[in-house]
Amino acid sequence: MNQPNHGGNLAWAAEIAGCPASSLLDFSASINPLGPPSSVINALQAALIQLRNYPDPNYCSLRSHLSNFHDIPGDWILPGNGSAELLTWAGRELANANETILLTPGFADYYRALTAFSAKIKAISFDIFSQNILTQIIPPADYSQTSLLLNNPHNPTGRLFRKSEILPLLDQFSLVVVDEAFMDFLPPEKSESLLGLVEKYPNLIILRSLTKFYSLPGLRLGYAIGHPDYLQRWQAWRDPWPVNILAEAAAIAGIEDHVFQQQTWNWLKSARLQLAESLTQIPGLSPLSGAVNFILVKTNFPSSQLQKQLLINHQLLIRDCLSFPELGDRFFRVAVRTEADHQRLLQGLTEVIKAQT
Ligand SMILES: Cc1ncc(COP(=O)(O)O)c(C=O)c1O
Known part of the structure; x- marks a missing residue:
């Protein structure tokens, strides 16, 4: 399968990770983790x-x-x-x-x-x-x-x-x-x-x-x-x-569903800050400040390599930026998700980057 142009291509990612698509934690598509609402x-x-x-x-x-x-x-x-x-x-x-x-x-x-x-x-x-x-x-x-x-x-x-x-x-x-x-x-x-x-x-x-x-x-x-x-x-x-x-x-x-809307706004405000701050702590990564539920991250390590290693070793999918030619391998994008999901991502990134240095 070719490198996808969009995030969220779980079939492609599962082939690389060697696991079922349902086992992947997807940070590549910027989807509200609190939904769908009941x-x-x-x-x-x-x-x-x-x-x-x-x-x-x-x-x-x-x-x-x-x-x-x-x-x-x-x-x-x-x-x-x-x-x-x-x-x-x-x-x-x-x-x-x-x-x-x-x-x-x-x-x-x-x-x-x-x-x-x-x-x-x-x-x-x-x-x-x-x-x-x-x-x-x-x-x-x-x-x-x-x-x-x-x-x-x-x-x-x-x-x-x-x-x-x-x-x-x-x-x-x-x-x-x-x-x-x-x-x-x-x-x-x-x-x-x-x-x-x-x-x-x-x-x-x-x-x-x-x-x-x-x-x-x-x-x-x-x-x-x-x-x-x-x-x-x-x-x-x-x-x-x-x-x-x-x-x-x-x-x-x-x-x-105004309750769900309010819950989402409340969650995003603190979750984005928390994820951005934690990403900043990882050497070689610099998240950009943004207004919504995804974060663009500048990386000193090729993002396609990070993506591959995260998939194979941690069943985590991040969005490489190869479909944005001006950004290429120097950036990746991650969705803002729940605190538990962020912990898995941060641990995976830390390990994968350590192995590269
Ligand atoms: C900026 C932007 N616009 C539009 C879309 C299309 O969204 P949908 O067709 O799911 O409403 C996307 C999907 O990723 C997007 O990132």
């Missing part, structure tokens, strides 16, 4: 009886719940089979511009979605250690025929761009798509989401995921928020039922 599991069980029906192709019920949740009209929301499905249609839309600007390092799937529709991509690399704001990273120019694809909070660095940094760009670009797949990990008072601006800026589309926060990557669930003209077009391009009945029920239960 409210979602109950909703899934209750929805099983509906499997004999087709889903509502307009997803009226889910749209109306999302509409209440975000205080945005339902026809400005389009559910999808994970935000990855909606990224495909965003790619088709972005490709209409003369050029699409992407920041690198960046999520590898952006290239898939854009090249699928022959978009002309202009990658702008940014110094991940500098605090330059977006308007300093993206040089001034005439962008009236140019589209922009941003990711906030940014994967893999964990950097949170401020709303105020993005705002001036909305006036300049023909279309701005902001992938906010990890934004829900920030409590409302810390959020830098642009959701509140979509009705003011018809050239702004936001992509959200429910798979990471609610721990449902196997179910696939996300949504786009933007002007109904875009979303109706996307609906016409795609197959009639991309979101299945179980995913729809899970989404409704998840967004209404």
